[in-house]
Amino acid sequence: MTVEKGYVQAPIPQGIDLKQEILRLKQERNAVIMAHYYQREEIQDLADYIGDSLALAQLAARTDAPVIVLCGVHFMGETAKILSPEKKVIVPDLSAGCSLADSCPADEFKKYIEDNPGHTVISYVNTSAAVKALTDVVVTSSNAVQIVESFPQDEKIIFGPDRNLGNYINSLTGRNMKVWDGACHVHEQFSIEKILKLRDENGDAKILVHPECPKPIRIVADKVGSTQALLHYAVESDSKKFIVCTESGILHQMQKQCPGKTFIPAPPEDGTCACNECNFMKLITLEKLYNSLKYLAPEIEVEPQIAAKAVIPIRRMLDISQKLGLIK
Numbered sequence: 001m002t003v004e005k006g007y008v009q010a011p012i013p014q015g016i017d018l019k020q021e022i023l024r025l026k027q028e029r030n031a032v033i034m035a036h037y038y039q040r041e042e043i044q045d046l047a048d049y050i051g052d053s054l055a056l057a058q059l060a061a062r063t064d065a066p067v068i069v070l071c072g073v074h075f076m077g078e079t080a081k082i083l084s085p086e087k088k089v090i091v092p093d094l095s096a097g098c099s100l101a102d103s104c105p106a107d108e109f110k111k112y113i114e115d116n117p118g119h120t121v122i123s124y125v126n127t128s129a130a131v132k133a134l135t136d137v138v139v140t141s142s143n144a145v146q147i148v149e150s151f152p153q154d155e156k157i158i159f160g161p162d163r164n165l166g167n168y169i170n171s172l173t174g175r176n177m178k179v180w181d182g183a184c185h186v187h188e189q190f191s192i193e194k195i196l197k198l199r200d201e202n203g204d205a206k207i208l209v210h211p212e213c214p215k216p217i218r219i220v221a222d223k224v225g226s227t228q229a230l231l232h233y234a235v236e237s238d239s240k241k242f243i244v245c246t247e248s249g250i251l252h253q254m255q256k257q258c259p260g261k262t263f264i265p266a267p268p269e270d271g272t273c274a275c276n277e278c279n280f281m282k283l284i285t286l287e288k289l290y291n292s293l294k295y296l297a298p299e300i301e302v303e304p305q306i307a308a309k310a311v312i313p314i315r316r317m318l319d320i321s322q323k324l325g326l327i328k
Contacts, residue, residue: 003298006095008291018286025293031067037227038249038281052227053125054140073098077300078129082307089300092288096280103182104161106130119158129302133309138317141226168211186278187212189268206239210246247278
């Protein structure tokens with residue numbers, strides 16, 4: 001067995017039932033499998049817990065399992081490890097990165113903070129551990145607006161790295177946060193023309209939009225919210241048809257929880273694909289999950305000095321969220 005290209009390179013016995021073997025190994029290793037909503041359907045179906053970034057951060061903080069297999073992207077594994085340094089945290093493919101996190105290198109963000117002294121630094125969870133270590137409080141799309149509003153109106157704030165989410169928060173709160181110029185390649189690629197065409201063709205459809213999308217997409221939305229919030233809206237809504245403007249992996253849970261409703265993935269600007277997928281999220285496969293459980297690799301490691309700093313804003317996020325009644 002070797003770990004190359006970010007994941008375990010080892011042969012898988014022919015003829016085995018991968019799903020059953022994954023469940024067996026999970027029990028044998030006393031592990032929990034956590035999956036983000038954007039994972040492949042078959043990964044979601046095997047997970048003990050499915051959620052957005054906030055839910056997975058909470059679960060990582062309170063699980064008693066000695067092994068966490070996090071089916072998501074690299075920064076999610078780092079967050080789990082920072083909150084539970086005594087646990088073994090596995091991400092089945094370490095090359096599952098994040099274009100948004102990559103758009104905010106820690107050295108450049110550090111200089112930006114130094115060039116704007118006297119500001120409280122609020123960072124989106126979609127960042128590296130090194131960026132979190134420079135941060136006063138972390139937020140997710142589920143709690144960002146409420147956490148920003150928990151600070152005085154005249155608080156000077158730097159928000160990074162997502163410009164779309166930061167500008168959306170400014171528009172809702174009347175703030176004038178300095179916003180780092182980063183973005184998610186998935187949410188940036190939606191086509192407003194194609195979305196409006198879909199709405200014309202499906203006149204009764206509600207448009208569900210993630211706040212990482214650019215302003216023109218958010219303007220036409222019936223609901224703007226985190227992945228979890230969009231799922232909840234779809235479940236609670238009387239509408240029967242929805243156009244979904246976020247990574248298409250969430251449609252699996254929407255369809256499972258709303259079998260009588262229709263969910264249409266919003267298409268990207270370029271190409272002929274009818275949906276918009278995160279290539280990083282889709283790197284994790286059943287084969288990689290099986291080998292990661294079998295060999296307990298590849299393991300997430302965070303430099304202790306960085307972890308000690310990064311845990312402070314993450315715990316502050318959880319504490320503020322609890323005080324605001326956003327989590328229990």
